[in-house]
Amino acid sequence: MKLKVITVLIMSLFLVSIIAVGTSVKAAKPNRILMIDIMAKGDDLDIPGATTHVKGRIEFDEVSGVLLGQVEFHIKIYDGSGEKIYSMKGKLKNAMVMILPFWYCEVRELTWINLWVVMGEGKLKTTDTDLEILYRNQIITLPNTGGYYVTTYTLAMLVSHYGEYVLGDDPEVFIWEQGGWAYAGLYGMPGGVTYLTKYMDKSVP
Numbered sequence: 001m002k003l004k005v006i007t008v009l010i011m012s013l014f015l016v017s018i019i020a021v022g023t024s025v026k027a028a029k030p031n032r033i034l035m036i037d038i039m040a041k042g043d044d045l046d047i048p049g050a051t052t053h054v055k056g057r058i059e060f061d062e063v064s065g066v067l068l069g070q071v072e073f074h075i076k077i078y079d080g081s082g083e084k085i086y087s088m089k090g091k092l093k094n095a096m097v098m099i100l101p102f103w104y105c106e107v108r109e110l111t112w113i114n115l116w117v118v119m120g121e122g123k124l125k126t127t128d129t130d131l132e133i134l135y136r137n138q139i140i141t142l143p144n145t146g147g148y149y150v151t152t153y154t155l156a157m158l159v160s161h162y163g164e165y166v167l168g169d170d171p172e173v174f175i176w177e178q179g180g181w182a183y184a185g186l187y188g189m190p191g192g193v194t195y196l197t198k199y200m201d202k203s204v205p
Contacts, residue, residue: 032204033067035059036116038159040182044108046136050077052125052182052192056118058097065159067097069118071157073184075192077133086142088126088192090184092155095120102166103158107136110165113173115158122155124186135190143186161199174186 013201036058045051054073061068077086098113128147132139143153163176178195187190 030172033060034202034204036159036201037198038161038182038196038200040194040196042194042197044075045181045193047075047077047133047190047192049079050075050192051137052076052184052194054157054182054192054194055160056182056184058116058118069097069157071095071118071122071155072186073157073192075089075185078130086127086129086131087170088122088142088185089126089149090122090153090155090186091149092118092122092157094122095122095155100158100181112160113164113166115160118157119154119187120160121151122153123149123151124153124155125149133190140190143189154183155181156187156191157184159183159196161196161201 004155038054038056040052040054042051044052052073052075054071056069056071057188058067058069060066071090072092073090075088078085095118098117099120100117102111102113103115104111124143124145125148126143126145128144130144131142133142135184159180159182161180163178165174165176166172167174179195180196180199182196183191183193
């Protein structure tokens with residue numbers, strides 16, 4: 001119960017910060033970005049024995065005058081023998097897009113900068129299995145949709161194009177050795193994160 005309360009508080013604070021930052025960004029920069037296309041695929045960086053595949057697209061919509069995002073992701077978890085024991089798939093369309101100028105990561109003890117965020121209500125489907133995993137030093141129970149797509153979930157994708165970060169109050173910008181990464185999953189719950197295998201953008205100079 002305590003973990004649920006903490007999760008709700010974190011979600012609320014995170015959403016408020018995203019809205020506050022994202023509103024000004026959307027008003028200032030939408031015409032400069034025409035399209036961003038990304039893919040991240042490989043071993044998951046936070047879930048032991050898992051692989052993650054994230055595909056996302058961000059486009060400027062001429063009708064609404066804002067950036068809209070699309071996301072598809074698939075997380076697979078395997079046991080020690082290599083057998084798949086859990087799967088999570090998510091789909092998100094026409095979702096709001098924002099930029100976080102900075103976001104502190106307690107796990108890696110650094111602050112990521114210039115993160116693109118796509119968030120909205122989407123479809124989620126998981127294996128009909130009640131599974132607990134070790135996620136960032138906590139035991140977490142993964143969602144179980146009974147093997148069907150459910151549309152009442154808020155999904156999110158975070159993208160760091162180049163893996164840019166800063167340490168403490170030092171203004172120097174560092175680049176993560178493996179480069180850019182993408183996260184996708186159920187907002188406020190464990191998701192998948194892995195390194196980018198594709199990044200392409202078309203923007204107005």
